[in-house]
Amino acid sequence: MAKEIIQVKNLKVHYPIRSGFWNRITDYVRAVDDISITINEGETYGLIGESGSGKSTTGKAIVGVEPVTSGSILYKGVDITKAKNRRKLNYNKDVQMIFQDSMSSLNPRKRIEDIIAEPIRNFENLTTDQERERVQELLDIVGMPSDSIYKYPHEFSGGQRQRIGVARAVATNPRLIVADEPTSALDLSVQAQVLNFMKHIQQQYNIAYLFISHDLGVVKHMSENLAIMHRGRLVEIGSREDIYKHPMHIYTKRLLSAIPQVDVEHREEHKKHRQEVEQEFQNDQDKWYDKDGRVFPLQQVSGKHLVALPKDELNEEKINEKEGA
Amino acid sequence: MEKQSDLLLDIQHLHTAYRLNGKFYDAADDINLTLKRNEILSIVGESGCGKSTIASSIIGLYDHKNTKVTGDILYNELNLVGLNENLFNKIRGDKIGMIFQDPLASLNPLMRVGDQVAETLYYHTDMNEKERHNRVIELFNQVGMPKPEETFQMYPFELSGGLRQRVVIAMAIACKPEIIIADEPTTALDVTIQAQILDLLEDIQKQSQSGIILITHDLGVVAETADQVAVMYGGQIVEKADVKTVFEHPLHPYTRSLLNSMPQSEDEEEDLHVIQGTVPSLQDMPRNGDRFAARIPWIPASAHEENPVMHEVEPGHWVRCTCWKTFHFQDEVGGE
Structure with a gap:
């Protein structure tokens, strides 16, 4: 270490x-x-x-x-x-x-x-x-x-x-x-x-x-x-x-999907994916941020990976998802 | 066969020279480009390669005393080079829209943004004030501005960078121009906002059937939006092709080096590719021979043409000089 x-x-x-x-x-x-x-x-x-x-x-x-x-x-x-x-x-x-x-x-x-x-x-x-x-x-x-x-x-x-x-x-x-x-x-x-x-x-x-x-x-x-x-x-x-x-927070996903890719072949798919993530980000604002628009406290997901997850059953679901991945 | 009317802009042998210490130096050297309807043409290159010079030559915004523009820029058989200023004012903003890099610098800080957009309409249309107001609201809706009525009354400083750029875009498209020139439209913006603005530009282009010249240094942006790409180095176009060819089969050493120096590779431990030397300044730029030769000294001089010209390697794929045939990176084994 x-x-x-x-x-x-x-x-x-x-x-x-x-x-x-x-x-x-x-x-x-x-x-x-x-x-x-x-x-x-x-x-x-x-x-x-x-x-x-x-x-x-x-x-x-x-x-x-x-x-x-x-x-x-x-x-x-x-x-x-x-x-x-x-x-x-x-x-x-x-x-x-x-x-x-x-x-x-x-x-x-x-x-x-x-x-x-x-x-x-x-x-x-x-x-x-x-x-x-x-x-x-x-x-x-x-x-x-x-x-x-x-x-x-x-x-x-x-x-x-x-x-x-x-x-x-x-x-x-x-x-x-x-x-x-x-x-x-x-x-x-x-x-x-x-x-x-x-x-x-x-x-x-x-x-x-x-x-x-x-x-x-x-x-x-x-x-x-x-x-x-x-x-x-x-x-x-x-x-x-x-x-x-394995990005887990919607904001991370949004940021990652917004990076322009040098992959002309798949640019339409990339664009579609980006817009889906953006849509999800806009729709789920209140799920990922508290009522003042602040990010939740970090929670440990695995080893060094900490994510600001909301404090409800959602996080268990997400952890399972990650372990499955 | 393409119809003649598809051709929006035809630039032939454009030379733009700036006066430095009493002498003129070509910042854009023998540029040949065409822009078609429904097309996003991207000009890509590093700072100082002359990409913005082309934009200012097209739109006629340069210091007329210290700049010499020769060649032809044909728009509907009208030559924009040396065009009378009164005529130019009619075209500029009406038929050709321009989006600048820094939205804060291109907006008047003392004027409400709605009025700034309406100003374009005042000069180019015969709408009355009410109609202009409605058109601006319509434009604000089109560029995805939340609360267009309220935004109309705001000043630039009250808006975020992304919203300011939307105002500038609204201004550029107010009169439904056939040509939109976007000079680094997203460089000052965050990636997520950049993605939104680029999507917006694409949507506008599809709706209005216009042609867009997108000037940028970001290869990612080019790969995501452009249809045709022109790569520039030292005032010259070194490679010109459709976007797929440029990114999948680049030929010119400069294009290949540039793509290689992007920090995108999966192997993070490896060093990034570095192009040796630096871009010479306008005054020191070699005027004979291959301008990129000094940056790839391991390629023998005999590989370069004496006076490099553009060659059509495949239909639609133009490359300057023949040195690409023998070019290899320094750490590769030479000669194929």
């Missing part, structure tokens, strides 16, 4: 809605509502959801840039939602982030050398020569030419910039990298490059990834375990096999 690196327990991030004359808090936006996930060392954990599902907020909370309403995030057994604990553990060195938009996440007025060296300068005391050596080494890892340290971000293409982002994230030898849609802004062939580099680095340095994406194809390629988020809550957790072969 692999050792866990991060345990998220009952994490909640709520934003207050203020209204009325006194501007009092009248309600909350439940951006992240009671989610629990465990990420193991050296694995890629996929977090999937549509826009507004709270997946990025979860990622930010794990990195420690988003204040948490309640719940805990355990790293080495210590709750790092408190800044004091983060400092004590050097947590900000061990957990890094890769952002979606490589243009806005790199300072346009800094040279690549300074961009990549910044995290090193924060955490290590290196001489100028040692530092330059380390930057060169990092550029080598992501396959960039060594003369790029004197260039500025705008001189690179999107894929190269994203690789610089990866190099910067790897600079402090982190244990976990939160990758928030790292390839959504990239073209197909460039995406392949970045994903390959991310995989190689993972194998080389045993880094865990929290891979946040809306692209189910990419997540399938990258991660062993994954969680699906909807309306701030988890809908289904499981291994790649559980989710892609």
Whole structure:
């Protein structure tokens, strides 16, 4: 059994809605509502959801840039939602982030050398020569030419910039990298490059990834375990096999059926299937969601497979169905 | 035999050049395409390959000072290239509808969405205000808008991304155009919404018998919706065929590499295929020889044509250059 690196327990991030004359808090936006996930060392954990599902907020909370309403995030057994604990553990060195938009996440007025060296300068005391050596080494890892340290971000293409982002994230030898849609802004062939580099680095340095994406194809390629988020809550957790072969929640099925398939031969059947699932989703809304439209708590179905099933006889039926399958 | 009237748009030898540092560079280089009635023609390629340039050339929305368009775009024997602006305004929005990528950027934030759709009708039809209102409600119903009466009074920011895109589609089809150009209509949307919008486009196409040009970089979207596909690289069309041929028997090295780099394979442990090098910028694009040759350096130069042209390999299947005959991926054994 692999050792866990991060345990998220009952994490909640709520934003207050203020209204009325006194501007009092009248309600909350439940951006992240009671989610629990465990990420193991050296694995890629996929977090999937549509826009507004709270997946990025979860990622930010794990990195420690988003204040948490309640719940805990355990790293080495210590709750790092408190800044004091983060400092004590050097947590900000061990957990890094890769952002979606490589243009806005790199300072346009800094040279690549300074961009990549910044995290090193924060955490290590290196001489100028040692530092330059380390930057060169990092550029080598992501396959960039060594003369790029004197260039500025705008001189690179999107894929190269994203690789610089990866190099910067790897600079402090982190244990976990939160990758928030790292390839959504990239073209197909460039995406392949970045994903390959991310995989190689993972194998080389045993880094865990929290891979946040809306692209189910990419997540399938990258991660062993994954969680699906909807309306701030988890809908289904499981291994790649559980989710892609035996999806149980209607939302997961809907999401899977909506991925465009490169199968021209069967596209009519695929379309029909998609519309059936969509119809089922529309009809059974109240069966799969409670009266406030929230997702039910997760229930264990098998081993690692957890599904947000309603609390009636339906779940037994579904479990039987799965065992039969 | 096809009837002549089935042909909606006939693009011949289209060159669109942009001025960069005082010189003109072809962003779309010798494009030959036809769009028939009842057909979804998909133009697919990576960013910067010139697919949106074709769209803006057709619809005449480009910077006239710094863009040079030559060739012919024939619509009902009317050449859209160099057409008088007054005449163009009559066609644009009426006969040719356009759907843009970002629905928030293509809607006026200060105008109620119903009025924005009605504006198209104001310019192109002689309906009175009441008729226009009714037509907009009808359109909103057609594009599957829940509560069309209420939506009419809303502003773009009050709508979700999917609903905004439906408004843009309603605007594009308001005057029952014969040609709809959709430039990355679903790129900004979630997959489930994307599926709905694509279904909607297909339904509209079937109802109105129009022709759609679907511009996208997503091969999945192409495989699901298109009838004809044109693959572009570096401003040129490199492969052109019906959708089944392109996905099942792709010939051009670029098409094959692109399909290979999709993260779809069953074997997840394997690395994804990477196309070596990068797309040269418009100024650095080689103007002689096969433009894709630099990305496949293991193929000997003798395999490429000196001046690659489109060859009809099978009826309806066009491929640029002859290098596909000897092309193999780098990790495959060369020579068949």
